[in-house]
Amino acid sequence: MEYIGLYPMWYEPGVGSGWIVGLIATVHVLFSHTAVGAALFFAYLATVSYRRNQPELLEFIKKYGLFLLIFSYVLGSITGPGIWYSTTVASPRGISALIHSFVWKWATEWVFFVIEVVGVYMIIYLVGKVDRATHLRISIIFGLASYGTMLIIIGILSFMMWPGKPEWFVEGGYLNGFYGSNTFAQLAMRTAFMFTMTAVVGGVVAGAIKDAAFKKEITRKLAVLGMVSTVTGGLMFQWYMNTLPETAQVIFENRLPDWFGVSLIATLGGIFAWFAATWLQPRLLTPSIAMGMTVAVLVFGLWPEEVARESLRKPYVAGQYVYSNQVIARDVPGLDIQSEIPLLEKKGFLPTQVFVPDRLRQVTPHNALEAGRSLALTTCSNCHSLSSTGMRPLARYFGGNSDVAMVKTYLQGALGTGNTIYMPHIPLNDAEAYALAAYIVSLSPSPEKPVVRTAAAPNQE
Amino acid sequence: MDAAMLYALRDPAGVPSHPIIFLVLGVLTWALHIAAVQVMLGASALTLYGAFSTEAHWRRLAAAMITTAKVAVSVAIVLGVAPLLFVQVIYDPFWYTSNVLSARWVIGFIAILILAYLAMYAFYYRNHSLATQPTRNAWQMVVSLVLMLVVGWIMHVLSYQMLLPEQWMSWYAPNGVIDAGGQSLHGYSITRFAFFILLSVAVVAAWLFAYRRYLMGRPGEDAGYIAWLGPLAHKLMLAGGVLAVASGAAWLVTLPEKMAWFATSGWVWASVIALLAAAFFPRLMGSKLDQGLWGYAPFAVGAVALIVVAAAREALRFVTLLDVHGYDALDYKINLDWYSTSLFFITFAVLGGVVLGYLLTVAWKAGQTKGVYTPSPALTRLGNVSIGLLVLWIVQYFAIGFYVWAR
Numbered sequence: 001m002e003y004i005g006l007y008p009m010w011y012e013p014g015v016g017s018g019w020i021v022g023l024i025a026t027v028h029v030l031f032s033h034t035a036v037g038a039a040l041f042f043a044y045l046a047t048v049s050y051r052r053n054q055p056e057l058l059e060f061i062k063k064y065g066l067f068l069l070i071f072s073y074v075l076g077s078i079t080g081p082g083i084w085y086s087t088t089v090a091s092p093r094g095i096s097a098l099i100h101s102f103v104w105k106w107a108t109e110w111v112f113f114v115i116e117v118v119g120v121y122m123i124i125y126l127v128g129k130v131d132r133a134t135h136l137r138i139s140i141i142f143g144l145a146s147y148g149t150m151l152i153i154i155g156i157l158s159f160m161m162w163p164g165k166p167e168w169f170v171e172g173g174y175l176n177g178f179y180g181s182n183t184f185a186q187l188a189m190r191t192a193f194m195f196t197m198t199a200v201v202g203g204v205v206a207g208a209i210k211d212a213a214f215k216k217e218i219t220r221k222l223a224v225l226g227m228v229s230t231v232t233g234g235l236m237f238q239w240y241m242n243t244l245p246e247t248a249q250v251i252f253e254n255r256l257p258d259w260f261g262v263s264l265i266a267t268l269g270g271i272f273a274w275f276a277a278t279w280l281q282p283r284l285l286t287p288s289i290a291m292g293m294t295v296a297v298l299v300f301g302l303w304p305e306e307v308a309r310e311s312l313r314k315p316y317v318a319g320q321y322v323y324s325n326q327v328i329a330r331d332v333p334g335l336d337i338q339s340e341i342p343l344l345e346k347k348g349f350l351p352t353q354v355f356v357p358d359r360l361r362q363v364t365p366h367n368a369l370e371a372g373r374s375l376a377l378t379t380c381s382n383c384h385s386l387s388s389t390g391m392r393p394l395a396r397y398f399g400g401n402s403d404v405a406m407v408k409t410y411l412q413g414a415l416g417t418g419n420t421i422y423m424p425h426i427p428l429n430d431a432e433a434y435a436l437a438a439y440i441v442s443l444s445p446s447p448e449k450p451v452v453r454t455a456a457a458p459n460q461e
Numbered sequence: 462m463d464a465a466m467l468y469a470l471r472d473p474a475g476v477p478s479h480p481i482i483f484l485v486l487g488v489l490t491w492a493l494h495i496a497a498v499q500v501m502l503g504a505s506a507l508t509l510y511g512a513f514s515t516e517a518h519w520r521r522l523a524a525a526m527i528t529t530a531k532v533a534v535s536v537a538i539v540l541g542v543a544p545l546l547f548v549q550v551i552y553d554p555f556w557y558t559s560n561v562l563s564a565r566w567v568i569g570f571i572a573i574l575i576l577a578y579l580a581m582y583a584f585y586y587r588n589h590s591l592a593t594q595p596t597r598n599a600w601q602m603v604v605s606l607v608l609m610l611v612v613g614w615i616m617h618v619l620s621y622q623m624l625l626p627e628q629w630m631s632w633y634a635p636n637g638v639i640d641a642g643g644q645s646l647h648g649y650s651i652t653r654f655a656f657f658i659l660l661s662v663a664v665v666a667a668w669l670f671a672y673r674r675y676l677m678g679r680p681g682e683d684a685g686y687i688a689w690l691g692p693l694a695h696k697l698m699l700a701g702g703v704l705a706v707a708s709g710a711a712w713l714v715t716l717p718e719k720m721a722w723f724a725t726s727g728w729v730w731a732s733v734i735a736l737l738a739a740a741f742f743p744r745l746m747g748s749k750l751d752q753g754l755w756g757y758a759p760f761a762v763g764a765v766a767l768i769v770v771a772a773a774r775e776a777l778r779f780v781t782l783l784d785v786h787g788y789d790a791l792d793y794k795i796n797l798d799w800y801s802t803s804l805f806f807i808t809f810a811v812l813g814g815v816v817l818g819y820l821l822t823v824a825w826k827a828g829q830t831k832g833v834y835t836p837s838p839a840l841t842r843l844g845n846v847s848i849g850l851l852v853l854w855i856v857q858y859f860a861i862g863f864y865v866w867a868r
Contacts, residue, residue: 100476181866
């Protein structure tokens with residue numbers, strides 16, 4: 001018997017597994033980017049401190065570092081593996097594809113992580129306990145190692161969207177997958193914005209400085225860092241957009257809301273204005289306002305950006321060959337990977353999936369609804385909620401249609417051919433298309449709802 | 462769940478080096494990770510005991526151990542990334558399935574670990590002067606320790622469920638009806654969990670020997686406190702050894718039938734010998750522990766014992782999955798990638814070795830010095846070499862990247 005390697009499904013009816021991944025990933029970006037930017041900023045401050053004999057700058061490093069111990073090295077260090085954990089349960093073959101191509105890159109990043117964790121404690125707790133030249137040396141090591149983590153993860157994130165070079169599909173090889181124009185554009189953009197986040201979050205610490213003159217000096221340094229990085233980040237964002245392939249451009253124009261571009265410009269403008277205001281009037285900077293700005297960056301800047309990035313790679317979830325519903329959708333001769341679509345076309349989902357109860361492997365009149373639910377879990381639920389709540393509820397896309405034949409025709413015509421933009425190719429034979437259609441119809445609110453046996457009500461007939 | 466199904470779940474991309482490399486690295490890094498976890502658990506328990514004590518030495522120990530525990534969590538998390546990575550590489554069918562079947566707990570793991578860590582920090586910030594001031598908000602430390610044990614339990618279950626593929630379908634579709642909620646922890650072994658948790662008594666005892674030696678090197682330290690630490694470490698090591706052997710025996714006699722071979726295997730004997738050697742090593746050393754760097758040796762011996770235990774744990778998994786389920790973790794398809802393989806090992810051994818060698822030496826020496834520490838010229842040179850290696854690494858990243866991009 002031939003199988004396709006689909007894992008069991010985790011279906012979260014509340015908000016949807018995709019949103020949980022998105023939430024964890026978004027907050028992690030805030031924690032981690034702030035930390036990397038801060039590490040380089042600390043190296044700069046330590047250099048200034050050493051050259052100009054300003055020990056108070058080391059005290060600021062210590063205070064900001066202590067704040068980051070919680071902000072980035074508790075919350076960030078847990079949400080980092082948290083992204084792995086959440087994608088493991090929401091998209092196991094997606095994360096697996098990345099792991100198996102880039103295991104050594106992640107292992108290399110781990111070396112930098114270890115240096116980073118040792119480094120952060122040392123730059124905080126050795127202030128005043130080692131000579132300043134040594135502290136400067138440690139700060140530089142910490143900054144470079146921290147940026148090393150960014151350099152590595154960027155290539156993996158880029159591959160998640162598109163393999164660096166098209167040759168990767170034919171030749172394979174880590175280098176072809178890792179490096180491409182999108183890699184460097186994304187690196188430039190994230191490098192700029194990480195300094196923006198460092199400057200915003202740094203305000204929480206700078207706002208609490210009691211000495212007015214020192215507060216002014218630090219606030220202005222953060223403001224300059226913030227203004228320059230915001231403008232640079234905006235420009236790099238344009239470069240990044242220009243590196244997107246045509247399919248992503250089409251999705252960007254058709255699937256993202258009209259207000260996306262406007263809100264992005266407004267957010268960047270707002271951040272720039274905030275830094276300009278604190279440069280002019282450092283006393284405006286207080287910890288609570290800075291914390292408010294941090295939340296604003298998270299909600300109005302990072303969340304839309306992460307959602308857009310997620311959307312642009314659809315219908316794929318990794319490397320333009322793993323669909324969001326976990327099916328391997330194309331051949332990758334470079335790694336000897338075969339598309340699973342031909343097998344699905346030939347034998348269907350239910351007989352070839354590993355995690356299907358035997359009594360559902362063939363659709364019968366008796367089990368059609370339940371087989372349909374199994375198919376919906378597999379083919380749809382990663383992106384569409386099967387209830388009325390959560391992410392893009394499936395039933396809403398069919399407008400309460402109660403005609404099973406019509407829904408079946410749509411499924412086979414629109415999805416079975418693979419010609420619908422943004423949606424995966426889902427080959428469904430007649431029996432499976434009927435079962436899925438019957439289940440979708442059962443989701444629509446109607447006076448006489450078809451009955452579905454579920455785990456919650458297994459004996460319902 | 463037959464072998465064909467398990468093999469179908471494997472990632473079709475293969476692996477970029479021979480699977481044995483990932484297996485070995487998985488064992489070594491898991492041993493490092495569990496050592497940090499056990500130091501954290503033991504230090505947390507000692508913190509709590511000291512926090513409720515009125516005896517001056519115990520309170521001072523509690524103050525030191527909360528700092529240790531706080532750092533150990535960071536270290537445990539960062540060291541845990543590596544075995545988490547390697548298990549996904551060669552055991553992906555088992556790890557991913559186990560996780561999905563308990564998905565809500567996997568997500569819960571993240572939230573609970575954050576709460577546990579924040580509770581520990583909250584206690585730490587409330588008790589900066591634990592040695593001299595009354596304990597405040599001890600409940601925060603209790604909550605932290607309990608939640609840490611909960612996340613340990615979740616991780617235990619996820620690892621254990623990997624070994625039970627024959628039960629996966631009954632968990633995913635009880636009575637043939639799919640339940641995709643992932644709300645249950647299905648498979649566990651209380652005795653196995655107890656063994657790895659109780660091992661923390663011996664590990665923290667080994668840590669105390671090292672802590673004692675560290676204090677001996679600091680000028681002006683309280684000799685009475687240092688003298689008090691020695692018998693405590695010996696007592697804990699003895700108790701830890703007994704607990705490890707007893708709980709280990711309980712684990713072995715409760716092994717399910719398909720794993721029963723493990724109880725009499727050479728892996729178990731090797732582990733018993735290693736653990737007993739670690740437990741009795743400080744007694745054998747006697748007063749030599751006070752000479753040179755020997756005071757650190759119990760922890761080094763303990764680390765070796767943990768590596769042996771980690772290897773035995775891996776053997777249990779590998780052999781069970783091979784013999785009972787027909788899954789050979791070492792016959793994974795290889796798509797060899799020399800560049801990324803070499804880059805990792807060079808980064809790990811050369812860059813990691815030099816930079817961490819420099820940082821840890823400075824940290825240790827600074828701790829052994831009263832006042833401001835200035836490294837020797839040789840150590841400073843090592844610092845400069847560290848920076849040079851990091852710069853070189855970044856230069857090669859861009860040089861090769863631009864070359865590939867432009868090609």
